[in-house]
Amino acid sequence: MKEPIPNHVAIILDGNGRWAKKRGQPRSYGHYQGALNLFRMAKEAKAMGIKVLTVFAFSTENWKRPDDEVDYLMTKPVELFEQYRDRLSELDFKVRFIGRRDRFSSALLEVIESIETATASHQGFELVIAADYGGRDEIERAFGHRLDKNDMQGSLMQPLDVDLLIRTGGEQRISNFLLWQLAYAELMFVSVYWPAFRKRHLKNALKAYRKRHRRFGGLT
Numbered sequence: 001m002k003e004p005i006p007n008h009v010a011i012i013l014d015g016n017g018r019w020a021k022k023r024g025q026p027r028s029y030g031h032y033q034g035a036l037n038l039f040r041m042a043k044e045a046k047a048m049g050i051k052v053l054t055v056f057a058f059s060t061e062n063w064k065r066p067d068d069e070v071d072y073l074m075t076k077p078v079e080l081f082e083q084y085r086d087r088l089s090e091l092d093f094k095v096r097f098i099g100r101r102d103r104f105s106s107a108l109l110e111v112i113e114s115i116e117t118a119t120a121s122h123q124g125f126e127l128v129i130a131a132d133y134g135g136r137d138e139i140e141r142a143f144g145h146r147l148d149k150n151d152m153q154g155s156l157m158q159p160l161d162v163d164l165l166i167r168t169g170g171e172q173r174i175s176n177f178l179l180w181q182l183a184y185a186e187l188m189f190v191s192v193y194w195p196a197f198r199k200r201h202l203k204n205a206l207k208a209y210r211k212r213h214r215r216f217g218g219l220t
């Protein structure tokens, strides 16, 4: 029997700062290790048969953090994405970014757009990175004042409903992630910090997901 694998997994990558602090390191080190872990885990997700992985990397509220942390989070990825651009092509991932783009530097915008273009034709697995993303911002942008449920889904930056949401770092909240798309997602909160999250944790989550009974409001 073929085991059901969630089509779309979303992860709130939380706990970078606490992970680093526990090791006597600056928070930025946690963000760096967290970013490396993102590529590692995307590869694992693809190998497990997941089709779409949407990850929350920076929220519209994360600008409230101290300037040095925000600076790091906005500049380090330029370097990392540049290093990964060719590898992403080889890995056959499609990479897409959701969120606001008007507050990014031109260097960050450039690398984001070049990754999207370089991977646009890849099929089979998509990594969606939510950066300067807010669920409320997404809904406001999609509809402004008019709210027509019929074209709602198509106007969103991430039109796919989430099957499984995992949040690392132990907090049990959504923090303005995919508000609309999480309506019937199975939720899993794990205490492990994101930089320490590995293949076995994802496997365990998928195993637990298989035991969940999704009813979507019905009785079957």
Ligand code: IPE
Pocket: 013, 014, 015, 016, 017, 018, 019, 057, 058, 059, 062, 073, 169
């Ligand atoms: C998640 O880790 C990454 C971002 C929000 C950018 P945190 O930076 O929130 O780490 P903790 O939760 O403070 O440990």
Ligand code: IPE
Pocket: 012, 013, 014, 015, 056, 057, 058, 059, 062, 171, 173, 175
């Ligand atoms: C949620 O984590 C946002 C991301 C992981 C990008 P936060 O650390 O910002 O969430 P709160 O502040 O604990 O709710």
Ligand code: MG
Pocket: 014, 015, 016, 169
């Ligand atoms: Mg956090």
